[in-house]
Amino acid sequence: MNLELVDYLGVAVFAASGALAAARKNLDVLGLVVIGTVTAIGGGTLRDVLLDRVVFWIAHPSHLYVILFAALATVVWTRRFDPPQRALAVLDAFGLAFFSISGAQIAEGLEHKGVVVVVMGTLTGVAGGVMRDVLTGEIPLIFRKGQIYATAAIVGAVVYLLLQGPIARDIAAFVSMFVVAAIRLAAIAWNWTLPVFTLPERK
Amino acid sequence: MNLELVDYLGVAVFAASGALAAARKNLDVLGLVVIGTVTAIGGGTLRDVLLDRVVFWIAHPSHLYVILFAALATVVWTRRFDPPQRALAVLDAFGLAFFSISGAQIAEGLEHKGVVVVVMGTLTGVAGGVMRDVLTGEIPLIFRKGQIYATAAIVGAVVYLLLQGPIARDIAAFVSMFVVAAIRLAAIAWNWTLPVFTLPERK
Amino acid sequence: MNLELVDYLGVAVFAASGALAAARKNLDVLGLVVIGTVTAIGGGTLRDVLLDRVVFWIAHPSHLYVILFAALATVVWTRRFDPPQRALAVLDAFGLAFFSISGAQIAEGLEHKGVVVVVMGTLTGVAGGVMRDVLTGEIPLIFRKGQIYATAAIVGAVVYLLLQGPIARDIAAFVSMFVVAAIRLAAIAWNWTLPVFTLPERK
Numbered sequence: 001m002n003l004e005l006v007d008y009l010g011v012a013v014f015a016a017s018g019a020l021a022a023a024r025k026n027l028d029v030l031g032l033v034v035i036g037t038v039t040a041i042g043g044g045t046l047r048d049v050l051l052d053r054v055v056f057w058i059a060h061p062s063h064l065y066v067i068l069f070a071a072l073a074t075v076v077w078t079r080r081f082d083p084p085q086r087a088l089a090v091l092d093a094f095g096l097a098f099f100s101i102s103g104a105q106i107a108e109g110l111e112h113k114g115v116v117v118v119v120m121g122t123l124t125g126v127a128g129g130v131m132r133d134v135l136t137g138e139i140p141l142i143f144r145k146g147q148i149y150a151t152a153a154i155v156g157a158v159v160y161l162l163l164q165g166p167i168a169r170d171i172a173a174f175v176s177m178f179v180v181a182a183i184r185l186a187a188i189a190w191n192w193t194l195p196v197f198t199l200p201e202r203k
Numbered sequence: 204m205n206l207e208l209v210d211y212l213g214v215a216v217f218a219a220s221g222a223l224a225a226a227r228k229n230l231d232v233l234g235l236v237v238i239g240t241v242t243a244i245g246g247g248t249l250r251d252v253l254l255d256r257v258v259f260w261i262a263h264p265s266h267l268y269v270i271l272f273a274a275l276a277t278v279v280w281t282r283r284f285d286p287p288q289r290a291l292a293v294l295d296a297f298g299l300a301f302f303s304i305s306g307a308q309i310a311e312g313l314e315h316k317g318v319v320v321v322v323m324g325t326l327t328g329v330a331g332g333v334m335r336d337v338l339t340g341e342i343p344l345i346f347r348k349g350q351i352y353a354t355a356a357i358v359g360a361v362v363y364l365l366l367q368g369p370i371a372r373d374i375a376a377f378v379s380m381f382v383v384a385a386i387r388l389a390a391i392a393w394n395w396t397l398p399v400f401t402l403p404e405r406k
Numbered sequence: 407m408n409l410e411l412v413d414y415l416g417v418a419v420f421a422a423s424g425a426l427a428a429a430r431k432n433l434d435v436l437g438l439v440v441i442g443t444v445t446a447i448g449g450g451t452l453r454d455v456l457l458d459r460v461v462f463w464i465a466h467p468s469h470l471y472v473i474l475f476a477a478l479a480t481v482v483w484t485r486r487f488d489p490p491q492r493a494l495a496v497l498d499a500f501g502l503a504f505f506s507i508s509g510a511q512i513a514e515g516l517e518h519k520g521v522v523v524v525v526m527g528t529l530t531g532v533a534g535g536v537m538r539d540v541l542t543g544e545i546p547l548i549f550r551k552g553q554i555y556a557t558a559a560i561v562g563a564v565v566y567l568l569l570q571g572p573i574a575r576d577i578a579a580f581v582s583m584f585v586v587a588a589i590r591l592a593a594i595a596w597n598w599t600l601p602v603f604t605l606p607e608r609k
Contacts, residue, residue, distance in 0.1 A: 022346075028396070030354055031346045037322075045253070050451070050461050055253050061319045116467045119443075130541070135333070137342050139543050143428075143437045151436050193434070225549075231599070233557055234549045240525075248456070258456050264522045338536070340545050 006173075007056055010098035011040040011063050015070035017091040018132045023078055024088075025136050035132055036071030037064070042128030043099045047120060051110060089188050092129060092141070093152075097180035100125025100153035101173050104160045114161055121157035125180070126150050148187035156180030209376075210259055213301035214243040214266050218273035220294040221335045226281055227291075228339045238335055239274030240267070245331030246302045250323060254313060292391050295332060295344070296355075300383035303328025303356035304376050307363050317364055324360035328383070329353050351390035359383030412579075413462055416504035417446040417469050421476035423497040424538045429484055430494075431542050441538055442477030443470070448534030449505045453526060457516060495594050498535060498547070499558075503586035506531025506559035507579050510566050520567055527563035531586070532556050554593035562586030 018039025022032040041057050048055045057063040103124025107117045126142050126149065133140040142149045156176045163172035186192060221242025225235040244260050251258045260266040306327025310320045329345050329352065336343040345352045359379045366375035389395060424445025428438040447463050454461045463469040509530025513523045532548050532555065539546040548555045562582045569578035592598060 025346075027346050028350070030357075034345065034353055049252055049455055050464065052255075052458075052460070054255070057322075058253065058315065058319055061316050064318045064322060112464065113467050115470045116464055119463075119470060134337060134540060135343060135346065140541060142440065143431070143433050143541065147434070150440055154436075228549075230549050231553070233560075237548065237556055252455055255458075257458070260525075261456065261518065261522055264519050267521045267525060337540060338546060338549065 006098050006102045008066055010095055011067050012070040013091045014095035014128050015040040015067040016074040017088050019071040019074040020088045021132055032075055033071045037067050039128045039132040040067045042131040043124040046127045047103045047124040093181050093184035096125045097177040100156055100180055101177045104157040118157040122150055122153040125153040148192050152180045152183040209301050209305045213298055214270050215273040216294045217298035217331050218243040218270040219277040220291050222274040222277040223291045224335055235278055236274045240270050242331045242335040243270045245334040246327040249330045250306045250327040296384050296387035299328045300380040303359055303383055304380045307360040308376055321360040325353055325356045328356040351395050355383045355386035412504050412508045414472055416501055417473050418476040419497045420501035420534050421446040421473040422480040423494050425477040425480040426494045427538055438481055439477045443473050445534045445538040446473045448537040449530040452533045453509045453530040499587050499590035502531045503583040506562055506586055507583045510563040524563040528556055528559045531559040554598050558586045558589035
């Protein structure tokens with residue numbers, strides 16, 4: 001699967017999810033674009049800085065036009081049509097799938113070991129959304145009670161690694177992206193949760 | 204215009220603005236210095252990491268003394284004199300002007316394209332203030348309803364690019380800094396705002 | 407003192423402190439591990455990115471296993487035994503000591519000057535905890551009124567620098583770690599505070 005295409009798809013859906021999140025906060029139009037941009041480039045930028053690569057949107061600035069278009073289109077769309085419930089979460093699920101596997105692929109391509117590939121995939125997938133939530137004053141989605149979010153990225157990155165031997169790299173990437181999106185969407189649809197651990201309330 | 208001098212001016216006014224913001228939060232004296240330092244070096248550090256340059260305050264540690272002096276002078280000054288209304292916003296406007304154009308200049312000097320120059324200028328200008336606001340538990344100034352803030356940086360960076368052909372680089376930098384500060388200060392003075400977009404409240 | 411060993415100790419205690427902080431927020435088990443990981447790798451990652459080194463946990467992925475083990479052990483332990491009061495603060499004090507001096511040592515080994523060594527040590531020591539607090543929606547511990555926290559790291563880094571001439575590097579590192587931990591623990595035990603500066607309430 002073409003890595004660049006995946007990054008373009010990833011920034012587009014994350015830009016839309018960021019703009020949608022910002023619209024719920026009554027930000028102005030530039031705020032929507034800025035939050036959309038941060039959501040879209042956050043994870044990939046962190047990936048590239050940590051792996052000491054040229055940052056993807058500096059190397060290929062056309063990502064920035066895609067982001068601008070996706071964020072503005074989201075604004076126009078939400079003005080005209082009632083956004084379906086959970087539109088934000090669904091877009092976010094696809095962004096998570098695209099970026100977590102692109103992060104895993106790039107780390108694996110640089111000959112990093114299993115656990116680094118998984119952590120890098122997860123970071124790439126979740127960091128943009130975490131930045132979006134921190135900037136808009138929310139507890140990050142990823143940390144809300146029992147949400148299956150980073151879990152989906154982790155499982156997907158592990159699947160990607162396990163598929164390295166048997167099948168072609170592109171198919172491995174496609175299958176593992178499907179796994180991430182499926183787990184995340186299923187978790188949204190059926191309210192799957194992880195066990196919550198709490199400290200005993202003794203003092 | 205001397206790039207290093209601009210960075211020194213930028214860190215000094217942002218250190219003061221950060222210390223002033225921290226003083227409003229009842230932080231201790233070290234908290235003031237730390238918040239002032241983060242505000243002052245945040246944008247330029249992000250710029251240097253993203254562009255893979257040596258971080259400016261590691262290359263020229265004297266910035267750190269300027270920051271320490273500016274932050275402590277602000278503390279002393281606010282103990283003795285009533286800080287004029289909007290002092291924070293005015294200092295911040297100059298920091299925004301200095302750093303957004305220095306970011307644009309450096310990106311342009313590294314042969315980056317138009318949109319990357321604009322994004323890098325904006326990031327350099329706003330990131331320190333965003334970090335200041337996140338660390339003190341505020342919704343970042345840049346995202347408050349209708350604030351003309353990042354807009355000023357974006358317009359300034361575009362002006363800087365448009366002036367590249369006709370006039371000398373230093374004059375282009377000076378003029379575009381003036382544009383950033385003028386837009387931001389005018390927005391503060393006359394409460395200029397951008398339109399706010401809200402999602403319809405249907406469920 | 408072996409730098410790698412110090413990084414292992416640092417990530418272990420910070421992973422435990424992060425997991426403990428997350429447990430107080432009713433996060434799920436993966437949230438605990440993620441917050442523990444961010445707390446543990448945040449400071450050292452920032453240090454390595456700023457100094458343009460290979461990020462320590464990418465170079466030595468076994469840190470990630472130590473973090474996973476420490477975070478999960480903390481979860482199990484807090485389910486079975488009542489965590490002693492201030493356990494979080496005490497673990498955090500040791501993380502601060504290990505990382506602030508490792509940051510100072512590495513900066514000093516790269517021939518950086520005094521003030522850069524102190525700032526880099528402080529950043530390395532405090533950044534993971536700041537990220538932990540920002541992600542869990544707290545005002546960072548480091549900025550709470552009068553807390554002696556970054557102060558301990560700064561004093562320790564200065565002590566480390568002063569000891570460079572007279573004694574062996576390893577002993578200097580050990581002594582200055584002891585200084586950081588002692589100052590921080592004493593501040594917790596006897597509620598030492600720094601003076602708080604407030605703006606006059608005139609309008």
